[in-house]
Amino acid sequence: MRTFLxxxxxxxxxxxxxxxxIAQPALSRQIAQLEESIGCELFDRSxxxxxxxxxxxxxxxxxxxALDLLYDKLELTxxxxxxxxxxxxxxxxxxxxxxxLPGILKTLHxxxxxxxxxxxxxxxxxxxxxxxxxxxxxxxxxxxxxxPLLQTIPIKADRTGLILPEHHPLARKKIVALxxxxxxxxxxxxxxxxxxxxxxxIFYCKQAGFSPHAIIETxxxxxxxxxxxxxxxxATIADSxxxxxxRGTTYRPLQKPAPMINYSCIVRKDTAGVWLDxxxxxINEHLFDDKV
Numbered sequence: 358m359r360t361f362l363x364x365x366x367x368x369x370x371x372x373x374x375x376x377x378x379i380a381q382p383a384l385s386r387q388i389a390q391l392e393e394s395i396g397c398e399l400f401d402r403s404x405x406x407x408x409x410x411x412x413x414x415x416x417x418x419x420x421x422x423a424l425d426l427l428y429d430k431l432e433l434t435x436x437x438x439x440x441x442x443x444x445x446x447x448x449x450x451x452x453x454x455x456x457x458l459p460g461i462l463k464t465l466h467x468x469x470x471x472x473x474x475x476x477x478x479x480x481x482x483x484x485x486x487x488x489x490x491x492x493x494x495x496x497x498x499x500x501x502x503x504x505p506l507l508q509t510i511p512i513k514a515d516r517t518g519l520i521l522p523e524h525h526p527l528a529r530k531k532i533v534a535l536x537x538x539x540x541x542x543x544x545x546x547x548x549x550x551x552x553x554x555x556x557x558x559i560f561y562c563k564q565a566g567f568s569p570h571a572i573i574e575t576x577x578x579x580x581x582x583x584x585x586x587x588x589x590x591x592a593t594i595a596d597s598x599x600x601x602x603x604r605g606t607t608y609r610p611l612q613k614p615a616p617m618i619n620y621s622c623i624v625r626k627d628t629a630g631v632w633l634d635x636x637x638x639x640i641n642e643h644l645f646d647d648k649v
Contacts, residue, residue: 448496512620535565542590
C-alpha cells in the first residue's frame with residue numbers, strides 16, 4: 358500500500374522505485390499483487406505516462422486515512438500488550454455507583470494511560486452471570502457470593518438505615534430500633550433483584566420479634582423515596598446514600614443489630630492484568646473491610 362502511494366504520487370514506476378530504494382521489478386510485482394488481491398487495475402498502463410484508474414483514484418484518496426488508522430491501532434495493540442492501555446467493561450449496582458465506585462474509576466483512569474470504560478447497571482445476580490460469562494471484566498455488587506468461578510474482593514460494608522416521612526413519630530428519634538417497625542409498611546426493592554440482602558432484612562425483622570406488617574416492592578430507589586414522601590411506608594437505604602433524601606423525608610440510622618450491605622468486587626478467577634492489580638491495591642488501601 359505504501360508502494361502504491363509512492364507510484365501514485367510520482368506517476369512513475371521508476372521514480373517511485375528510486376524514492377523507495379528498491380528495484381523497479383520488485384516494485385512492479387508489489388503493485389501487481391495489490392491489484393490481484395483487490396481484483397481490479399489501479400493504473401492505466403496503456404499510455405506513455407501511467408495514470409490512475411477510477412478505482413486507483415478512489416484508493417489514493419482513501420488510503421492515507423486508512424493507513425493512519427491502521428498505524429494508530431497497531432500502536433494501541435502494543436500499548437495493550439504492555440499494559441499501557443485497556444478498555445474495561447464494568448457492571449455495577451446503583452448503590453455502588455452512588456458511593457465508592459467513582460473513586461475507583463478516577464484512580465484507574467489516572468493510573469493507567471489510555472484507560473477506557475464501558476458500563477452496565479443491573480441487579481447483583483445478573484451482574485454475577487455477566488462476569489462468569491465473560492461479558493463483563495468486573496462488577497461491583499451488594500453481597501459477597503461464594504462461587505468457585507469467581508474471585509470476590511470484599512469492600513467495606515455499609516450500615517443500613519431508614520428513610521422516614523418527615524413528620525413520622527419515629528423521626529423524633531436519633532436512632533431507630535427494628536422492633537419499632539412492627540406496625541409499619543416496609544418499602545423494599547424487589548426480592549429478585551437481590552434475594553440475599555432482601556432475606557437478610559426479613560431475617561433481622563424476625564430476630565427483632567416480628568414479621569413486616571406489609572411490604573411494598575418497588576424500584577428504582579428514587580421511586581421508593583417518593584413513596585416515603587407520600588406517606589406510603591418506610592424504606593431501607595444504605596447509610597452512604599442518606600444524602601438522596603428528598604423534601605418530605607428524613608434519614609435515621611438503624612440501631613444494631615441490623616442488616617449490613619456487604620459490597621464486593623467480583624472478577625473471574627482467571628482474570629489478570631495491571632488494571633486488576635491497581636484495583637485490588639485501591640480497595641485494600643481505601644475500602645478494606647477488616648470485619649471479613
